[in-house]
Amino acid sequence: MLTNIVRGGQKVILRLEDILNKIFSSEQNILYYHGAMPNFFMWMLFLSGLLLFAYYTPTLEAAYQSVEYITKKLPYGDVIRGIHRYAADAMYLTVVLHAIRVYFTDRYREYRIIAWYSGIALSLFMLVIGISGYILVWDQRSLTIVNKFAEFLAALPFIGETLSHGFINGDIISNYTMSMSFFLHTGTSFALLILLWVHYMRISRPVVNVTWAIGSLLAGLVLVIAGAVPALSGEEANFNAMLPSIPIMDVDWFYLWLFPLIDLVGNYGAWAALIVGLVVVTLLPNFVKSEDSEPASVNKDSCVGCRLCSIDCPYEAIYMAPRNDGSKYKELAVVINDRCAECGLCVGACNFDAIELPTYRSTQVMDDIRIALQD
Amino acid sequence: MAEDVKNAEEETVEEQKPKSKDEVRVAVIACERSVNLEGELDQTKLNGVDNCDVIQVPCSGMIQPRMIESAFKSGADGVIAMGCQIGDCHFREGNKFCRERLLGLRPPMIKKTVPKNRLQGFWMSEVQVDEFKDRIEEFKSHVANELVKEAAED
Numbered sequence: 001m002l003t004n005i006v007r008g009g010q011k012v013i014l015r016l017e018d019i020l021n022k023i024f025s026s027e028q029n030i031l032y033y034h035g036a037m038p039n040f041f042m043w044m045l046f047l048s049g050l051l052l053f054a055y056y057t058p059t060l061e062a063a064y065q066s067v068e069y070i071t072k073k074l075p076y077g078d079v080i081r082g083i084h085r086y087a088a089d090a091m092y093l094t095v096v097l098h099a100i101r102v103y104f105t106d107r108y109r110e111y112r113i114i115a116w117y118s119g120i121a122l123s124l125f126m127l128v129i130g131i132s133g134y135i136l137v138w139d140q141r142s143l144t145i146v147n148k149f150a151e152f153l154a155a156l157p158f159i160g161e162t163l164s165h166g167f168i169n170g171d172i173i174s175n176y177t178m179s180m181s182f183f184l185h186t187g188t189s190f191a192l193l194i195l196l197w198v199h200y201m202r203i204s205r206p207v208v209n210v211t212w213a214i215g216s217l218l219a220g221l222v223l224v225i226a227g228a229v230p231a232l233s234g235e236e237a238n239f240n241a242m243l244p245s246i247p248i249m250d251v252d253w254f255y256l257w258l259f260p261l262i263d264l265v266g267n268y269g270a271w272a273a274l275i276v277g278l279v280v281v282t283l284l285p286n287f288v289k290s291e292d293s294e295p296a297s298v299n300k301d302s303c304v305g306c307r308l309c310s311i312d313c314p315y316e317a318i319y320m321a322p323r324n325d326g327s328k329y330k331e332l333a334v335v336i337n338d339r340c341a342e343c344g345l346c347v348g349a350c351n352f353d354a355i356e357l358p359t360y361r362s363t364q365v366m367d368d369i370r371i372a373l374q375d
Numbered sequence: 376m377a378e379d380v381k382n383a384e385e386e387t388v389e390e391q392k393p394k395s396k397d398e399v400r401v402a403v404i405a406c407e408r409s410v411n412l413e414g415e416l417d418q419t420k421l422n423g424v425d426n427c428d429v430i431q432v433p434c435s436g437m438i439q440p441r442m443i444e445s446a447f448k449s450g451a452d453g454v455i456a457m458g459c460q461i462g463d464c465h466f467r468e469g470n471k472f473c474r475e476r477l478l479g480l481r482p483p484m485i486k487k488t489v490p491k492n493r494l495q496g497f498w499m500s501e502v503q504v505d506e507f508k509d510r511i512e513e514f515k516s517h518v519a520n521e522l523v524k525e526a527a528e529d
């Protein structure tokens with residue numbers, strides 16, 4: 001059943017991509033940049049965030065006013081703030097699309113497992129960045145978030161109290177709480193870069209950049225939305241009039257969905273949903289039975305050490321080892337079996353029949369061609 | 376760069392009178408993940424199209440220039456290397472590399488003796504079965520025309 005749904009999903013994706021190819025050419029098909037788009041928005045966020053950082057003050061007294069100053073007094077401050085808000089939403093949206101694409105096209109398991117697991121971590125980190133970001137504004141919504149998130153953390157058995165205490169950064173909400181949120185927001189943002197390095201670890205030449213045309217389009221879209229729907233603060237946080245929950249229209253459904261969920265099913269229910277969800281996505285690769293692996297293998301006697309296979313391998317599964325076995329060639333191609341996708345790209349790159357897929361050797365392909373054309 | 380030391384033998388093509396479109400033989404070396412040919416093949420013969428054989432490989436990136444040469448040598452009048460749509464490849468870059476080889480931009484290079492005018496790349500996805508058959512028919516007409524031109528030049 002699951003496989004049928006996945007195959008159906010893949011067909012829908014392929015049809016959609018075919019249509020866009022015919023309109024825009026495959027070079028400018030945004031769906032082919034599903035990994036590069038979140039990357040693009042991330043750079044927009046770092047840039048706009050840097051500008052906001054210059055004027056922001058992370059204290060209870062000054063935070064709200066500093067954001068107001070940026071929005072209302074600073075030239076183009078409102079635009080910068082809008083870009084930061086909507087690029088963040090766009091990043092989450094495209095990350096979800098990216099995850100759906102790799103899942104439905106069956107490109108998330110086995111030799112791609114590092115990318116899958118690090119992707120899950122990336123999306124969790126993004127939630128932390130989003131939630132802490134909405135605290136920095138220090139309006140009524142921020143205060144509700146701090147309170148509800150502290151209670152949510154505290155509900156966790158054993159470590160809950162410690163986590164909650166750490167998040168508030170003391171016994172009561174204070175300037176230390178603001179420092180913590182500021183740290184969570186910026187620190188986790190930089191941690192994204194480290195996680196991305198892990199994400200790309202096994203991928204040769206990852207497509208991390210969109211084209212100029214697509215980049216202009218995406219930036220333009222964010223700018224238009226930022227102009228049309230300015231990102232504004234609510235009332236300044238007021239301890240005496242604290243809201244019991246975030247008003248539905250103030251919920252950012254990309255980053256703040258946890259809070260309506262808590263309202264709906266309570267702290268324990270939300271934890272349960274979060275943990276079950278995480279376990280399911282983490283185990284998704286295990287739901288599919290993998291076939292026996294028969295990685296590419298190198299024939300020592302034929303390999304001349306030309307490196308072409310190691311250059312072409314799309315999953316960094318081949319390295320060139322110095323050889324001292326009396327051969328006149330200096331290097332030998334070596335396949336790292338666990339990383340091998342059994343794609344045969346190395347076979348296509350080798351002019352010496354020195355590297356082969358055991359399941360379908362190039363000599364066998366040639367024979368099959370000959371036999372097919374005989375009659 | 377690797378020297379192309381192997382297989383230096385020359386091929387001798389002897390054409391009598393040019394073949395008609397129906398007689399043209401086509402070999403398709405195809406990625407098994409591109410056009411879905413389940414139920415469309417009788418061994419290697421493509422149903423509903425005359426003289427068209429399909430040999431499937433795990434990815435178009437596996438197609439060696441020697442395989443293309445061997446298809447021509449074994450009697451194909453036209454050869455198609457087929458992978459998924461450029462921009463989408465299950466193995467990320469296979470069809471891109473295959474295309475670059477067809478264009479002579481990536482080693483190993485295709486020999487000069489291969490009739491490039493009768494060699495094409497098709498880049499189509501799993502769902503484009505009908506389009507694939509139409510394009511094969513077009514390709515056969517193209518090859519028949521090229522054969523007439525070649526005969527006239529001799």
Ligand code: HEM
Nearest residue numbers: 035036038039099102107108115116119120123206207208
């Ligand atoms: C900050 C967010 C993310 C960014 C910027 C990002 C970016 C990328 C990029 C650029 C690639 C390389 C694509 C290629 O060249 O073939 C990639 C691959 C991949 N990503 Fe992400 N990604 C993110 C989040 C995620 C998430 C949330 C998941 C899923 C849970 C995920 C799963 C994968 C997988 C499985 C691959 C390997 C695909 C393949 O080998 O064909 N990523 N990602």
Ligand code: SF4
Nearest residue numbers: 303304306307309350
């Ligand atoms: S392409 Fe072939 S000859 Fe060159 S290094 Fe790889 S296995 Fe050896």
Ligand code: SF4
Nearest residue numbers: 313340341343344346
């Ligand atoms: S088959 Fe070859 S090119 Fe493909 S992943 Fe394995 S070693 Fe790399």
